[in-house]
Amino acid sequence: MELLVLIKPVPDPETRLRPNAAGTDLDTDGVKWVLTGYDESAVEQALLLKEAIPGSKVRAIAFGPAPRTEEILRSALALGCDAATWVEQPKDAAGDPMLAAEALAAACQNVPFDLILSGKQALDDEAGLVGPAVAERLGVADYGPVVDLRWDAAANQFTFARAIEGGLERMVAPPPLVVGLQQAWNDPRTAKLQNVLKARRIAIDKVTWANPPPGVGPAAPGTHVAAFRLPPPRTGAKMIEYKTPEEAAQKLVRLLREEAKTLP
Amino acid sequence: MTGPVFVIVELRNGAPVRSSLEALGAGRRLAGPPGTTPVIALLLGSAVESAAAHVAERGADQVLTIVDPRFDSFQAAVWSAAITALAQELGVIAVLLAGTAHGRQLVGRLAARWGAAAVTGIADISISNDGAMLAVRPVFSGRALQEVRVDAPRVVLGLRPNAFPPPEPSGSKAPVLAHATPELGKLPALGHVSGFETAQSASGPDLSEATVIVSGGRGLKGPENFRMLDELAASLGGAVGASRAVTDSGWKPAALQIGQTGRTVSPQLYIAIGISGAIQHLVGMISSRTIVAINSDPGAPIFKVADYGIVGDLFQIVPALTSEVRRVRGS
Ligand SMILES: Cc1cc2nc3c(=O)[nH]c(=O)nc-3n(C[C@H](O)[C@H](O)[C@H](O)COP(=O)(O)OP(=O)(O)OC[C@H]3O[C@@H](n4cnc5c(N)ncnc54)[C@H](O)[C@@H]3O)c2cc1C
Ligand SMILES: Nc1ncnc2c1ncn2[C@@H]1O[C@H](COP(=O)(O)O)[C@@H](O)[C@H]1O
Numbered sequence: 256m257e258l259l260v261l262i263k264p265v266p267d268p269e270t271r272l273r274p275n276a277a278g279t280d281l282d283t284d285g286v287k288w289v290l291t292g293y294d295e296s297a298v299e300q301a302l303l304l305k306e307a308i309p310g311s312k313v314r315a316i317a318f319g320p321a322p323r324t325e326e327i328l329r330s331a332l333a334l335g336c337d338a339a340t341w342v343e344q345p346k347d348a349a350g351d352p353m354l355a356a357e358a359l360a361a362a363c364q365n366v367p368f369d370l371i372l373s374g375k376q377a378l379d380d381e382a383g384l385v386g387p388a389v390a391e392r393l394g395v396a397d398y399g400p401v402v403d404l405r406w407d408a409a410a411n412q413f414t415f416a417r418a419i420e421g422g423l424e425r426m427v428a429p430p431p432l433v434v435g436l437q438q439a440w441n442d443p444r445t446a447k448l449q450n451v452l453k454a455r456r457i458a459i460d461k462v463t464w465a466n467p468p469p470g471v472g473p474a475a476p477g478t479h480v481a482a483f484r485l486p487p488p489r490t491g492a493k494m495i496e497y498k499t500p501e502e503a504a505q506k507l508v509r510l511l512r513e514e515a516k517t518l519p
Numbered sequence: 520m521t522g523p524v525f526v527i528v529e530l531r532n533g534a535p536v537r538s539s540l541e542a543l544g545a546g547r548r549l550a551g552p553p554g555t556t557p558v559i560a561l562l563l564g565s566a567v568e569s570a571a572a573h574v575a576e577r578g579a580d581q582v583l584t585i586v587d588p589r590f591d592s593f594q595a596a597v598w599s600a601a602i603t604a605l606a607q608e609l610g611v612i613a614v615l616l617a618g619t620a621h622g623r624q625l626v627g628r629l630a631a632r633w634g635a636a637a638v639t640g641i642a643d644i645s646i647s648n649d650g651a652m653l654a655v656r657p658v659f660s661g662r663a664l665q666e667v668r669v670d671a672p673r674v675v676l677g678l679r680p681n682a683f684p685p686p687e688p689s690g691s692k693a694p695v696l697a698h699a700t701p702e703l704g705k706l707p708a709l710g711h712v713s714g715f716e717t718a719q720s721a722s723g724p725d726l727s728e729a730t731v732i733v734s735g736g737r738g739l740k741g742p743e744n745f746r747m748l749d750e751l752a753a754s755l756g757g758a759v760g761a762s763r764a765v766t767d768s769g770w771k772p773a774a775l776q777i778g779q780t781g782r783t784v785s786p787q788l789y790i791a792i793g794i795s796g797a798i799q800h801l802v803g804m805i806s807s808r809t810i811v812a813i814n815s816d817p818g819a820p821i822f823k824v825a826d827y828g829i830v831g832d833l834f835q836i837v838p839a840l841t842s843e844v845r846r847v848r849g850s
Contacts, residue, residue, distance in 0.1 A: 428710020
């Protein structure tokens with residue numbers, strides 16, 4: 256089975272966020288870029304499938320600038336991916352997810368695949384656009400947010416569930432397929448030191464995105480981020496003084512009704 | 520703006536989901552008062568009649584139905600083919616989708632097919648002085664905000680749940696028209712739904728749709744004490760969530776975990792009970808409108824992000840709060 260997994264370098268979740276000087280993006284100075292969140296789940300899921308299906312190969316694919324994109328591909332190789340493709344992002348191209356999808360779909364077109372795994376959404380922009388847009392460009396079905404994904408060899412199909420409001424929608428689907436992973440393993444594997452060293456010797460296939468659509472420059476087609484700001488700081492709770500639990504409850508309910516107006 | 524706005528209405532058990540009604544409200548806000556830019560509600564599936572009558576009284580200028588069993592189960596490939604064809608036929612300029620699991624899955628696929636721009640997770644929307652659309656969307660788990668300007672002739676907009684009020688019944692009734700299924704073109708090999716498992720906490724609304732979430736942590740001391748939270752949640756018409764300390768101990772299923780490795784929620788009201796407020800928990804709930812914390816430790820970090828805090832023993836405060844809520848809500 257040929258498995259492709261789409262991964263995006265995102266700022267370490269512990270990063271202290273600061274807007275850049277223009278106030279249009281995150282100030283990336285000193286940011287540590289990591290493989291995390293649902294993308295980490297997508298890699299873990301791909302490796303679990305590979306272990307379950309003899310003869311499988313996992314290729315990690317990432318679109319982005321140097322050096323962070325190459326670095327997270329290295330970390331995916333260290334976790335057990337067999338190969339990696341780096342689609343280099345032109346220096347002044349915007350990080351728009353619809354553009355990323357276009358570049359990634361072009362890269363996927365040139366490799367055989369039975370399954371493409373992505374995260375349900377990236378931890379930074381939280382767009383949730385890339386997987387479904389890649390699927391449309393490749394002309395294959397897409398499902399998400401997916402949990403509990405398995406391969407049913409006898410029936411030649413995947414089984415999984417979509418996590419929707421109110422429960423799990425059980426599904427079966429034949430390859431080829433794009434899935435967006437929601438499942439979070441609380442303990443995804445970590446790389447062993449010897450594999451980190453081995454991963455350094457694997458050659459990463461580098462492709463340059465040759466066909467950016469006209470007008471692709473600092474602004475993405477159709478949308479651009481006019482402002483990136485931090486929400487007003489929470490100033491700390493208004494603490495409720497009380498003598499009895501009943502008094503605390505009455506005061507809180509009054510504040511929620513009259514001040515916050517969020518009590519239904 | 521020149522051209523109608525589509526609002527795709529998602530149904531569950533034959534009725535429109537709340538997030539789709541919110542999308543109607545957002546569509547109305549975008550289009551301006553009735554009689555200016557038309558808002559068209561679109562319903563797809565075999566049993567859409569009563570839902571169509573319902574939305575006809577809630578802010579739409581027109582309701583279109585495509586009665587076809589191929590839309591009874593959600594398939595992004597099929598839905599995006601149909602909506603694209605129809606949007607092209609009617610010269611639509613914007614498609615609004617609810618912040619549901621299916622709605623979120625449809626945005627990217629539809630935008631790629633229709634050749635449109637796409638913005639998701641929208642918490643607020645407005646038109647700037649020069650006529651461009653401005654969408655505000657929380658990013659980084661609500662720790663930052665993006666203001667996205669849309670200059671495209673066509674756009675697909677995905678909304679955040681609980682961000683827009685659903686319209687009240689208007690008293691007038693928009694016309695309901697049936698439309699034939701458009702040409703879908705070549706479709707990929709599709710999967711199909713083989714069953715449905717109701718989530719374990721099926722009594723209240725789902726976490727992602729709940730307007731109130733009552734969330735419990737290790738301070739609850741044991742699974743049996745979550746009854747107290749169930750009662751408080753029921754009195755508020757809300758849902759129960761949990762910290763990872765609780766789901767890791769098996770007191771509650773993992774599906775109820777809120778935070779970095781669980782769900783991200785943004786209700787109107789989030790009540791954190793016996794939760795310390797670790798950063799991995801905060802990223803999952805920080806964009807809630809109002810946050811209340813009940814904790815016996817005045818130094819608990821949760822009080823730094825809460826709007827209202829009660830320092831005290833949850834075993835005394837929570838039952839008192841439930842009685843008070845029941846009293847004022849008359850239930
Ligand atoms: C990689 C990673 C991912 C993680 N992901 C998540 C996640 O998704 N979600 C998540 O929640 N956590 C997550 N965690 C765990 C997180 O760091 C905390 O350990 C966890 O949130 C603590 O849960 P808690 O607040 O219920 O428990 P505690 O931190 O033990 O807090 C219990 C609180 O209850 C209070 N209390 C005790 N008794 C009473 C009483 N009688 N009345 C009132 N208050 C009382 C105490 O003062 C205390 O503040 C993650 C950790 C890591 C490392
Ligand atoms: N630049 C990228 N390179 C590789 N994969 C990406 C990239 N951007 C997004 N993805 C994948 O698409 C998912 C959704 O991203 P997004 O649409 O940005 O929320 C991510 O979890 C990744 O799996």
